[in-house]
Amino acid sequence: MQKTSKTAPSTPASLTHEPSTTEHLKQKAHATAQAMLNESLFYFSGAAVLLSLREELGIYENDPDFAVFCAVVHEAYELGFDGPPEQWSKHARHVQQEQLRSSIDWAKEISLNQCQALMQRYS
Secondary structure (H helix, E strand, O other), rough: OOOOOOOOOOOOHHOOHHHHHHHHHHHHHHHHHHHHHOOOOOOHHHHHHHHHHHHHHHHOOOOOOOOOHHHHHHHHHHHHOOOOOHHHHHHHOOOOHHHHHHHHHHHHHHHHHHHHHHHHHOO
């Protein structure tokens, strides 16, 4: 009789989050929130990135640290921002600056605590 080695069937990588991938996404959430706060990332772009990361991390839509960014991104759409968020800072030059500053101030006012919470959550 032949000996066969029994190994557990492997789960395809597409069905699991590898720890390193999940850790990378958490680090990216931390870095994005930090960059939004220190203004090294255009605020509306950062909000869109955080929403994308929320989905990639499998976090519920109504998570209190992420939910507010739906309103922030909606405000960006109302100002005419579209396309990839990485391009939004370039589009900002074409938006009336007083309106843009007012919208960003509002966005920061409603989401400052959540940026800080995400930095702490994923530190």
